[in-house]
Amino acid sequence: MPAAWVMRILTISGSMLALSISLTIAISVGAVSIPWSTVWGVMVNHIWPGAVEPSWPAGHDSIIWQIRVPRAALAMLVGAGLAMVGASLQAVTRNALADPHLLGISSGGAFGAIVALLHTGLFLGTITVPLLAFLGALGATLVVLGVTRLAAAGSADRLVLAGVAVSFIVMALANMLIFLGDPKATHTVVFWMLGGLGLAEWSHLLWPLAALMLCGAWLWGRAGDLNVMTAGDETAITLGLAAQRFRLEVFVAGALITGVMVAFSGVIGFVGLMVPHIVRMIVGGDYRKVLPVCALFGAILLLWADIAARTIMAPEDMPVGIVTGLVGGVFFIWLLRRRSMGANG
Amino acid sequence: MMRAAELHIDEACWSPSRHAAPVLHPVQLRLAAGSVLGVVGANGAGKSTLLRLIYRYYRPRSGRVAIDGVDIWSMPARIAARNVAVVLQEQAVDFAFTVRSIVDLGRTPHRPGFSFSTPRDRDIVESALERLDIAHLAARRFGSLSGGERQRVMVARALVQEPALLVLDEPTNHLDIRHQLEIINLIRDLDMTVVASLHDLNMAALVCDDILLLSKGKTVGVGPPDRVLADDMVSLAFGIRARRERLMPSNIDHFTYQL
Numbered sequence: 297m298p299a300a301w302v303m304r305i306l307t308i309s310g311s312m313l314a315l316s317i318s319l320t321i322a323i324s325v326g327a328v329s330i331p332w333s334t335v336w337g338v339m340v341n342h343i344w345p346g347a348v349e350p351s352w353p354a355g356h357d358s359i360i361w362q363i364r365v366p367r368a369a370l371a372m373l374v375g376a377g378l379a380m381v382g383a384s385l386q387a388v389t390r391n392a393l394a395d396p397h398l399l400g401i402s403s404g405g406a407f408g409a410i411v412a413l414l415h416t417g418l419f420l421g422t423i424t425v426p427l428l429a430f431l432g433a434l435g436a437t438l439v440v441l442g443v444t445r446l447a448a449a450g451s452a453d454r455l456v457l458a459g460v461a462v463s464f465i466v467m468a469l470a471n472m473l474i475f476l477g478d479p480k481a482t483h484t485v486v487f488w489m490l491g492g493l494g495l496a497e498w499s500h501l502l503w504p505l506a507a508l509m510l511c512g513a514w515l516w517g518r519a520g521d522l523n524v525m526t527a528g529d530e531t532a533i534t535l536g537l538a539a540q541r542f543r544l545e546v547f548v549a550g551a552l553i554t555g556v557m558v559a560f561s562g563v564i565g566f567v568g569l570m571v572p573h574i575v576r577m578i579v580g581g582d583y584r585k586v587l588p589v590c591a592l593f594g595a596i597l598l599l600w601a602d603i604a605a606r607t608i609m610a611p612e613d614m615p616v617g618i619v620t621g622l623v624g625g626v627f628f629i630w631l632l633r634r635r636s637m638g639a640n641g
Numbered sequence: 642m643m644r645a646a647e648l649h650i651d652e653a654c655w656s657p658s659r660h661a662a663p664v665l666h667p668v669q670l671r672l673a674a675g676s677v678l679g680v681v682g683a684n685g686a687g688k689s690t691l692l693r694l695i696y697r698y699y700r701p702r703s704g705r706v707a708i709d710g711v712d713i714w715s716m717p718a719r720i721a722a723r724n725v726a727v728v729l730q731e732q733a734v735d736f737a738f739t740v741r742s743i744v745d746l747g748r749t750p751h752r753p754g755f756s757f758s759t760p761r762d763r764d765i766v767e768s769a770l771e772r773l774d775i776a777h778l779a780a781r782r783f784g785s786l787s788g789g790e791r792q793r794v795m796v797a798r799a800l801v802q803e804p805a806l807l808v809l810d811e812p813t814n815h816l817d818i819r820h821q822l823e824i825i826n827l828i829r830d831l832d833m834t835v836v837a838s839l840h841d842l843n844m845a846a847l848v849c850d851d852i853l854l855l856s857k858g859k860t861v862g863v864g865p866p867d868r869v870l871a872d873d874m875v876s877l878a879f880g881i882r883a884r885r886e887r888l889m890p891s892n893i894d895h896f897t898y899q900l
Contacts (some may be wrong), residue, residue, distance in 0.1 A: 390734045520756070524749050526738070528731035534696050535802075536722030536750040581738035584757065 307579060311592045315372075318599040322371065323364045325603055327611045330356055339365065362498075370496040371602045371616075372595035373504040374557045375567055377512065379594025381550040382568020383575070383586055384515050387522040388543040389455050392573070393631070396554040397565035399459035400436045403466040404551070405558030406489055408432020410470050413485055414477035426503045430555030436466050437551045441544075491562040491617020493602055500560055507556040511549040512591065518542070519583035526581070564617045566624020567594055573631065645675035645833045646724065646805035652704035653694050659702075665690045666859045667704055672836070672851060674709075674805075677828060679849035679866075680838040683879050686855040688838040689810065695836055696727045696808045708806060722750035726804035728795045728812060735784030740794050743783045744769055747801030769797040773827070789820040796824070800831075809837040813844065842883075842896050846870050854878050870896075 323335045334352040338360040341348050350357070378396060385394040396402050408428035418424040443458040470489075474482050488495065515522070521542055524532045532539040557564070571594045572586065579585045598616070601623070605616040652667040665687040672678050680688045693699040694706055697713045705712045713721050726747065733743065747769075748762045758766070770776040773793040778786065783794060792812070799807055812828070813821040825848050828835050839845040845852060845866065852869040854861040856878040862869040875883040875896065882899045 387736070392734065392736070520749055520752065523738075523742070524746055526736050527733045527743075527746060528729070530698060531727065531729055531731050531733075533698055533718070534722060534725065534727040534729075535746065536717075536719035538718060576737040580742070581736040582742050 307589065311589065311596070315592060315596050315599075318596050318603075319368055319372070322368045322599045322603050323360060326359075326364065326606060328356070328359060330360065335360060363496075366498050366501060367493050367496040367602070368599060369501055370493050370504065370561060371598045373501070373508050374493070374561045374564060375571075375594035375596070375598025375601075376591035377504065377508045377553040377557050377594070378564065378567040379571035379575075379590040379597070380508075380512050380515055380587055381553050383572035383583070383590045384522060384546050385550055385568070386572055387525045387583060388546045390526060390528070391455055393456050393569065393628075394459075395566060395569035396433075396550060397563065398456055398463070398569065400440050400461075400463035400466055401433045401459075401551055401554045402558050402563045402565065403463045403470065404436025404439075405429040405433035405555040406563050407436070407466050407470040407473070408555065409559045410473045410477075410485060410489070413488075414473060414481055422500070423503070426507075426556045426559040429559035430552050432466075433551040433555035433558065434548060436462055437547045441547065487615065488562045490615035491564040491620070492613070492615040493561055494613055495560070503556050504560055507553050511553045512587075514549055515546070516584075516587045518546075519587055522546075522583040522587075523581075562615065562617055564598070564620050566620050566627065567597060569631075570624055570627050571597055573627075644803075644805045646709045647674045648672040648678075648695070648806055648834055648836065649707040649710070650691075650695070650704070651707065653701035653706050654704055655690050655694055655699050655702055663702070664858050665694070665855075668853070668860055670853060670863055672834060674834055675832060676850035677835045677837070677848060678851045678853060679845035680836065680853045680855065681840075681842060681845050681870075681878075682855035682861075685857075686878070687858040688855060690858075691853070691855065692727075692808055692810055692836065692838055695806075696725050697721050719750050722802065724804055725806045725808060726799035726802035727808045727810070728792075728799045729810050730814065732791075733783065735782070738783050739779065740775060740781050740783055740786070741766060741770070741779040743794055744797045744801055747798040750802060765801050765803070766797075769800045772800065773797040774823075788815045789817060792816060792820070792824070796827070804833060806834045806836065807831065809835065811838055811840060813839070813841065842870060842875065843894075846894060846896075 320332050320335050324330045324332055334356055337348045337350070337352065338357050341350065342361055382395045385396065385399065386392055408431050409425050411432070412418065412425045412428040416424070420427060440459050440462045443462060444455050474485055477485070521537050524535050524537050525539065525542065529539040571590050575586055575589045575593055579589050601619045602616045605614040605619045608614060650668050650670040652669055654663050654667040655665045656663040668691060680691055682688050690699065694701055697718070700714055705714070707713065708724050713725070744766050745758055745762065748758065748765065767776070770779055773796055775790065775793050775797060778790060783791065786794065792815070796812070809828070812824050816824065821844070825844060828837065828848055849866055851864060852866050853863045854869050854874060861878045862874050870885070872884055884897050885894050886897060887893070888895045
């Protein structure tokens with residue numbers, strides 16, 4: 297159908313355009329405001345040296361290339377990753393409220409990262425924090441699944457309740473670790489945990505990129521099975537899918553992405569909740585389309601959340617987790633209201 | 642392309658764990674290709690358990706379930722899904738899927754990994770939509786449909802699997818009389834073998850070639866409706882007094898019940 301193709305091309309090219317504009321704005325806005333032409337000039341020059349004659353102060357070059365581009369890149373990776381994880385968890389839990397933050401996965405990741413930052417030290421080098429964050433996220437995930445089974449909580453809403461409960465416990469433990477930790481280091485850790493992209497560096501981007509590429513591609517490859525999961529476990533099994541096993545695999549992939557993202561950006565909530573809902577309104581439910589569009593929209597959303605975080609209290613750099621928390625909380629209430637009004641259709 | 646398979650349940654039984662009391666005692670049954678089996682019995686008689694054994698959700702504690710002579714547990718889940726399709730009462734969550742994409746899920750066992758629908762897939766989906774008279778709903782959101790429409794969508798999804806055996810769990814539940822009759826007519830018209838659990842004995846007698854009557858996990862009777870749906874057996878299975886009367890002038894047998 298040509299009309300469907302037109303829509304598809306419009307959606308993709310429209311969101312790519314929106315992403316480039318958001319990226320440009322994110323790089324140009326800040327304590328030093330930099331014109332768009334300089335933003336692109338510097339970026340093109342770094343990718344392809346000598347392509348543009350520099351007409352900007354040398355300081356702008358390093359602000360853009362050393363600080364703002366890695367920061368924007370981290371924002372995009374984290375946004376894309378969390379949105380894809382949220383969408384996938386929603387399918388396998390059959391729960392529109394599933395989100396790595398609400399299910400306690402982010403808290404588990406934060407716990408693991410705090411253990412590494414304050415207590416064990418980087419005994420494995422730069423991979424220590426993301427690795428422990430992944431293990432923490434995975435541990436919290438398994439606890440949530442265990443609690444759900446223990447409480448025989450088959451229903452979807454109960455899974456979220458179990459997640460919130462586990463999240464509280466894990467956060468309490470994490471706070472205790474901070475309390476017991478070196479007072480000089482705690483300020484940094486607390487600030488990091490609120491969710492911030494300020495620590496972004498080129499050398500750190502490898503891990504989030506690798507996690508997103510591997511797990512994101514795997515999730516997208518299983519998009520057809522994610523579709524099947526929404527029909528219910530029993531139906532999924534009769535369609536030839538090993539439902540329980542697949543759910544566990546998706547949770548592990550989700551924990552990997554979430555843990556690594558948390559390790560570099562702290563706890564950024566509600567991206568995984570908001571983005572899939574908005575995306576479904578535009579492209580419908582099919583995960584073969586939902587997942588890539590979620591990645592795009594998640595990247596855009598977090599770029600804008602970071603722009604807001606840097607401008608609202610400028611020149612202070614507010615943690616971006618505060619922005620997503622505020623917006624996401626309101627979104628959550630709106631979602632509940634919509635559900636309670638019987639808007640099933 | 643429709644095909645029908647012979648179903649052979651060979652002393653299959655099931656219990657939740659090794660030492661637990663059996664929920665379903667061994668069932669012995671052979672259903673000819675293309676015929677319709679009605680599974681009837683009171684609540685908790687083991688109807689759902691038997692269906693779950695047939696659609697490979699439960700593995701029999703002992704005995705086996707075979708389709709055209711092949712044990713369903715000897716084939717991979719995906720291959721089994723190309724042979725057996727199921728319509729359950731389970732409700733899909735509303736994730737903004739259209740009716741067409743829900744029906745298209747039935748093509749999953751025929752598709753290798755990640756792929757969009759092929760033209761052949763689309764033809765099969767369209768013809769199932771036509772057959773269930775839901776083509777006009779194809780672009781609607783599944784969540785916005787009425788119960789009867791949803792049921793027809795789920796049947797269409799099962800047909801798209803191109804199974805040789807179709808299992809239906811209470812297919813006429815929550816449907817108005819017209820849609821009940823439509824589903825019944827459809828079941829009779831299908832070329833494939835059908836197993837359906839049914840509450841309404843009169844409907845079961847009307848549509849089924851064979852009846853399996855269960856009570857407390859045990860087979861009370863199996864065979865043609867005339868023989869199995871007899872007053873005494875039905876009375877025993879449901880703990881009531883049932884009487885089969887002949888309606889005039891339609892000349893149809895009809896059950897009446899008393900406590």
